[in-house]
Amino acid sequence: MERNWSTLCLSPAFWGRGLTLAWKALLAPYVVDGHLASLIIIATALIAAFSWNSRLVVRHRTGLLRGIAVAGAAGSFVIVGQAFGTLPAAGTLALVAAGTNTCVNLLIILAWSQVFARMPMASTGLVLGISYIAGAAFFFLFQLLPAPVQAGCALLLAPASIGCVQLCSALLDLGESRTRAEERDGAAATGNAPTGRPVRDEAAPPTTAALLRSYPWRMVLVIVFFAFAVGINRIHSTPQIDVFGAGLAGVIITLCTALTAVKVNPFVLYRAIIPVMLAGLLISILAGPHSLPAQIAANASYAFSHLLLTLLLCDKAYRFNAPILFIYGIGRACMGAAYLLGALCAEALESWLAFNPLFSVEVLYGIVLLGSVVAILSWVSRREYLEVFQNRAPETPEAPTSETTAPGAPVPVEAIPEAECKSTPSPSEQATTHPAVAPVRTRGEISRTELLRAMIERRCGQIAREYRLSKRESEILVLLAWGKSSKRIEEALCLSPNTVKTHVRHIYAKLGIHSRAELDALVDTPANRS
Template identity: 25%
Template sequence: MGALRAALGEAKAKGTFFFGGYALYLAFSYITFHSFTIFASVGALGPSSQTLFLAIVLASRFAVFVFVAVYSLRSPGPQTMVSVLVSCGVAFFGFLMCGMALQFSGEVDFSQVLPWLLFGGACLGAGDAVMVLMWARFCKTLTLRTVYRYVLVCNVISLVVYFCMTLLPPAAIVPATATVFVASSVCVKRSLDVRGRVGSEHSRPVMRSAAAQLWRPVLGTAVFCFMSGLMMQVSGKQELPLSTVQQTSIVTSAIVVSLLLLPAVLMKKPLSVARLYKVALPLSAAGFLLLPLLWNAAGGIVNAFAQLGSMVATIILWCMLADMARDTRLPSALVFSAALACTNAAQLLGVLVGFFSASRLTAGGLTLTVVALVSLYLLSMLSLFLFKDRDVASDEPAAPPTQVVVHEEQWFANRCEAIAREHQLTAREAEIFALLAQGRTVHGISEKLFVSENTVKSHIKSIYQKLGIHLRSQLIDLVNEEGALSSDAAGASGAPGSSGGVRRLS
């Protein structure tokens, strides 16, 4: 846990132990959804059964993410303990269904237990979605640099846990996986208790700004997820022995995660998002280029390339979502659910397209080669489009020189608080409103509050809408006019501190 403690330097050693629970969740995901190790007791499932199981899991995740995204627009969300109980309860039912189906698969026709197995997959997908949103809430409490290191370190640890799980007897896989899931849920509850819950606010301008900044990386990651689901079908991954799939997945994932972690440890600043996405681009494209040549050779390395491209893109997107939720104070459930619903829908579409098209995509076929080249071209064009640095334009021009009224500090704070309360400003909006009234620039507010300038601009738009104004000068006039009246009234009544309480700066 030393590496994890280093990545979370500001955390206490006592809490760091529970932070490692995210690695347990990742190990559960590898075992259940990526390599289907959970089905080792009955041998590798047939291609059709694997596809159906994965499709049900993805559809269940998508449904939960959509529901949570809509629900979080109206409610701050349930307490952590409620989420943990729901996640564990639904997942436990899924483990029970899968375990019973696998237990009776050797005694009855498999077609009779397949519906129960698929129902168990739906429950596991729903429990997984709730669990991942709880870890998202935890990641919101970390800075961008810290969450990047944290996610990568947990990925390394999860591969170790995953490897140890592959050494267990097949009959012990299901109960061991259930234990890992429950342990992760306990850890996320304790981790959130240690870090504390970050306040959330709803603001339409802020949500629109966040969507404008995130739609490109979400679209890019969705493309990678679509290709990942497609590759799993057309490359014939299901035809490989389970041990080969496990070994290839562990080795290639460990190499890629280590390469991503190395610069984050050595460099003072993490790599830019654009550069990291450029790592995922050739990885995913290489799988399509090598597919006509290698097919299932080299231990399924072709499929691994596409899977790793999706993995890198997903890691980067996770960090961006956590940083956006922290920066804007939007609910983490809303930010992550909306993005993950898109990526899961894309992967589900890729799985279905690949499954129904696999018969026409044969090794060495012309169609397969065309798909490979066209995919590479589309990825190249996508990279040029997605990674242009764009800024959210501000509707407000640079603040012109204006007269700012400076009142006594306590009076000024009270006036700003009263105006904010009257117009129902959120806590963050009230904070920015007071700084605007002082004449601070967007850049100055950004530095003082440790948030991006785009986030400040979005809050300013919301403030202007609630106040019914359009310019900074109108905001200052609003405070000055009410302040002057209050000071005059105080002076007329002989209130203490009424004289000299206002002075005008130009």
């Protein structure tokens, strides 16, 4: 299906995420107090996160999507009535309508996250960037229209965004069904027809405790620092500045993903986007927290944090088959809590400055900026995070086992699970793993190791295309070629043991081999020939 991504990304249906941005900005002057809105966002995100294993998967529930659309339209109707004076501007009805719109906005974003979790990172970045640009253009276009027309648009934007979610899901389902049909035809042509249900459905769902243990907390912590900083500075912003900053972020994200689409990964995005966000904080410090350049920079940084969170977590869900509702809900709740804490700190400082003029909010900004740099350096210094981004298992020594199989001995397909867990390291693993006490490696040794990795990946890619392996099977093939055991593959790809065993069986059947020695011979790397 990868060959169809460029066509899908250009479909206007995938830009429907921008309608939510325009809808939120149009109703921003009439929504509830910012602190209450943050509390609603935190509560909604946490409820969605911890109900990830229920039947309320948004993109599969047509009735739920229609309910969200109706609730958004009803809330917009009440708010528009308040704006035109036909409904009271205060009271319980106004509070409920504004709170409903805040909740609906987050639910629509969660629905879109389930769409983006089915797409590669390069396509998701391109779609998100274009959506933010389109949303900003819609908003400023609506500002030129008469007030009644703006009101009508506000009523239709939420249902239109939900309709785009359903249309995009249908397009992705159609593309995946075509891909599965092509894989079945290819497998039948080679005599390796798949049996049983798809492997993706055989994995036992992980527990919530396991998801919390494997959650990318360091990655989210860096973004949380930015949300805290923006919460300090953004309390005097306007919808126009918000949307302009979001559109600017969309332009940069689009350019970044378009220029690095061939090798885009989370680490590349961090290196490209984090400096821009740090520059936004620095401008806020130098220009003053309430100046126009500072507000634009702060809002662009906040939009960047949303985009980066969506891209990183949707990529994790796409590559590791993780529940996007859980990982995105937790991340969005953390961002909402950090933003709320920043706003409360700013208000406390403003009231305290009257009694202590020697202290200023710039000092707090400096602390946040320093904390962000420390968090980023701490995160990128962990080599295993970069390796996981590149679908590599962490380079730690394997624990020795008392029972091993003889090198090169054939292993029956029926005995693969037990044999793989006890297999001895292959030559490729000996070339890529460290001993118990790793010696200092020279630059030439490091270059040879990286070259060997690249050769193994390239050869595995050729094998995957030749034998029509699925994306997940291709990832496991690379790890097998590196000599990783089943346990290491489970940890690297966050899969259950049964899923890994089933994938290995299918790979061996499609390749027509029965042992690791035959796989090494098929890959035929320099390490295997030496």
